[in-house]
Amino acid sequence: MFKKNYIALIFPLLMFSCNVKKFIPEGEQLYTGASLHLETHLAKKEKEEIQNDLEKLLRPTPNSKVLGMRFGLWAHYKGEKEKPGFINRFLNRKFGERPVYLTQVEPEKTSNILMNRLENKGFFFSQSSYQVVEKGKFASLSYKVSFSEPYTLETYQILGDSLPIMKDIQTQLDRTIMVKGSRLDLDELKKERERIDRDLKSKGYYNFNPDLLIFEADTNQYEGRKFDLYLRLKSNTPIKATFPYTIEHIQVFPDYNVHLDNGEGDTVKVNGIEFIQKPEIFKPELLQKYILFREGSKFNPEISRTTSNRLSNIGNFRYVNISYDLGDTLLREDGTYPLNANIYLSPLNKRSVRAEVQGLTKSNSFVGPALLLGYQNRNIFRGGEIFNLTGKFGYEVQLASGNREALQSIEMGLTGSLVFPRVLFPVPVMNRFRYSIPKTRISASYEYQNRTDLYLLYSYNTSFGYFWNVNRYVYHEFNPVSLSIVNLARTTPKFDEILNANPFLRRSFEQQFISGMNYTFNYNQLADPERKNAIFFGATVDLSGNLFRGINALFGSENPGTIFGLEFAQYLKGDVDLRYYKKFTKENVLVSRIFAGLGIPVGNSLSLPFVKQYFAGGPRSVRAFRIRALGPGTFIPEDISAGGFFDQAGDIRLEGNLEYRFPFNKYLKGAFFVDAGNVWLYNENQALPGGKFTNSWADELAVGGGFGLRVDIQLFVIRLDAAVPLRKPWLLEQSPWQDRFRLGSRDWRRDNLVLNFAIGYPF
Structure with missing residues (x-):
């Protein structure tokens, strides 16, 4: 069947x-x-x-094909009939392809x-x-x-090596790609010229370009298909292209405006760099640390690009432009020409205020309106610092799933953050970073959350840490200080009943203090849009409570699980996210993803704090199951009420996804997908039978599949996925695999068909 x-x-x-x-x-x-x-x-x-x-x-x-179907061609034929009708004309206009x-x-x-x-x-x-x-x-x-037999290289020589520039080319000939046995390949010759140009530019040859080089091949010296290769300068090469350039003068305009005279400001010189501004927009002693070249250094385009990138990453400037102009036309005694560097920085508006009315859909199924008020001050201390203050008020209701009760929530919060575009650290470390200087972030927030039928919760959070890019692929974030205090101020009898039925859940709410450190690493090849196949790898490590446990043990505390009278959580948590994007064409992509997360409660903790637990199901997980409708393990609540929402979470999460994405037209995309996964508990919980992770975890995976539509207009993506469960792990002792698909049955659709509406791709 x-x-x-x-x-x-x-x-x-x-x-x-x-x-x-x-x-x-x-x-x-x-x-x-x-x-x-x-x-x-x-x-x-x-x-x-x-x-x-x-x-x-x-x-x-x-003509293009989607899953074997020539839909565009079919739409064209239908739309070109004598009386096509409105629908066929529309399909032809939007999707049609001429045969x-x-x-x-x-x-x-x-x-x-x-x-x-x-x-x-x-x-x-x-x-x-x-x-x-x-x-x-x-x-x-x-x-x-x-194929015929190719012509291969026998010797490679530089002609005119008495010139200084040719001597510089000769010194780096050991890095050539033109080695003995190479084919006479036009593309390889172009690459060789570009390699030589890059090397010469790094030595200061500002006016040089690869078109000034010419290759000559001689095949007359051999009977077989071999050739000698010669490289020389073109006869009309300008003299100024054959000498390096030294930076003689550096000027920086931190408040540049193309419509104004920017040379009338006050000039301050720091480390040989002139800063021209009035009034002082950016402190020169801080800004000069982002500039990597100095007076007397030879021109180097790579250092110039890196400097531009560092200045852009400050986050205060609309655009950064580094331009060079020739200085004195006379050749200097050291055999170089002078070059002046001008750095133009156009600042963004310093202050901004925004108000937003949002319609929210969260990963925990809560939806509702929210009012967001925000204030931002860029360059608040004239060192590129960005201060953000955000206030929020929202009312949300969780969409009911089947017989599950709908939860209501009133949330209010205030968040402040201060980002320094440099490293706040006792030891100077900025010079260790070339591509992008790490930023320091200090944040604090307060949140009021009233789940009207269950509890009233206050939470206070603060963190201190650093984030930076090593290059355009690699991102790091390290927060050595992360503190959260949760105060469960009020509970209703209904919620007390839920807590009494699940001691693990009670413990996860009683541990009011979460203190530790966390680290995130991302390697993202999607930053290169020309790459045919791309990999994304993300990893996070989160440690909490271990320092306080050690301090209490050192001083022999009678209550080793508390600090300042508050019970703290202690756990080790880490997860990895690996994705592979196989591009058949630019928009026909097969995406595979594996996610694995493990949280180990230690010390006085029986499970992870509720806010740190994993859950499965929903628009970014196993889409054939609703939010928190999976697990832990083979557990399923006897009564699908509010309690099930809190019970169905875990300390361990394993998940795999496979999705084939294809276009209908420029903006409308489609996808077929299969998801599998579940969550489990690390420790046995009698209130959640079947929830503990065991060696039979593979038999407890949920599987679902479906089809999705996406409206992709580049700025954002609106996604609608329809999915049905193929395997239900709680039916393991019966028949977990779906054996029939009755799409015509309203009861079957209500129990099995899941629609997920979300913003953005799932991964």
Whole structure:
């Protein structure tokens, strides 16, 4: 029955994909693409690189397919009928693609382009052929390319090495990519010129560019396909391009305005750098630490880019522009020309006030309106410091799930933070960081939370820490101080009953003091949009209570689990998040994700504090199950009431996701997905039978799948996912796998079909 239901769902899709055949006109064949076969003795990796390069030249591109369906082509045919109707016209306008027929293909022209590209790669006098592969109304092309023996490098020499610039090229020739045996590849020659240009620029050759270099190949010295390579300067190379440049004068304008005369301010010189501003916008002694070049140093574009990046990361400037102009036209005694550096910094508005009315949807299923008032002061102490003060008032109600009661909440809060664009540390460490200087953040907040039918909670939080980027891929955040005090001021008899039924839950609310440190590491290749396949790896470590436990043990405290009269939580917690993005095309992506989190309660803690626990289900987890509707383990509440919301959390979380994303058009995207996961307890809890993590954890995973629609307009993504459970772990002793799909049954849909509305992609 399980397989039949899936076949019943897939079969109509397959039939739909074939429907375009009847629209293809007589005498035409739909072009379905081309294949390319290479006959060569090249190594596997080199062959794959050339194959990928040549396949990009195959034209034209056939009509797109989504899961085997030519939806765009079908929409075009339906919309071009004599009386298409409103829906078909709309589909054609939004999704339609004009058909690509075999008669539009020019295989001879494509073959010539392939041969030209091979010649650029050193394979002269290769051969190519093609044939048409017909399948009724459909046709494709098969190209075959037979490689010739390539020309390979024998020697590589620099001509004119009596010139200083040629001597500098000669000194770094050991880093060349043109080694003996290299092919006569035009792309490799371009890379070699660019490599030489980068090296010369790092030595101060400001006016040089790679087009001033020319390669000459000599094949007459050998009987076989070998060549000697010579590099020289072009005859019309300007003299000023052949000498390095030294920075002679540095000026900084911290309050630059393109519409004003910026040279009338007061000038202050710090470490040889002139700061021109009136009044003082930014303290020169602080700003100069972000500038990496000094008077007398040779021009270096990499140092210039890094300086620009450091200044931009302060967060106070709308744009940063570093420009250079030639100084004295005479050659200096040290054999360099002078260069002046000007740094223009255009500041953002210093103060801003905002008011927002929000409609919130949270990961814990709470929705409702909120009023947000915020004040921001950039550069509050004239050192790039950013002060933020935010106040919030909100009313929320948790959407009921089945028979589960809806919880109501009134929240008020005040949060203040101060970010310093430098490291506040007893020892100077700023010079150790080149790409981005770490920022120091101090924050404090107060929150009032009234779950009207359950409890009244006050919480106070403060933290001190650092965050920074090592490069555009790697991010670190370290908070050596993180304090939270939670005061459960009032409880209702209903909530007391919930706590009495679950001693672990009671303990998680009684531990009012959470103190420790945490560290976050992210490696994100998605920062490179041109990367074909990307990896994201995130890891977090959170430690709490261990310092206080050690202090109490040192002084022999009678109450080792309390500090200042407050019971504190003690735990070790860490989690990892690994994602892999496989790009078939720019927008056809297969995303796989594994998440694993472990919290170990130690000392006087039986479980993690409630605010630190894991939960599963919902729009960013196993989407076929509602928020906190999974676990722990095989546990399921006997009475799905407010208590179930607090019971279904754990100390351990394992989750895996697989999602295939594809476009319908520029803004509307689709996705098919499968999710699996659950949460478990670290310690046995008699109130939650089946909740402890055991070796049979794999049998206790929940599995769900579904389809999603996303409106992606780049600024934000609106997401709607529909999912159904495929495996329910609490039915382990019966039959956990879903054996029937009755989409026509209202009762079945109510119990199984889950809709998730969210902002942003799930991962």
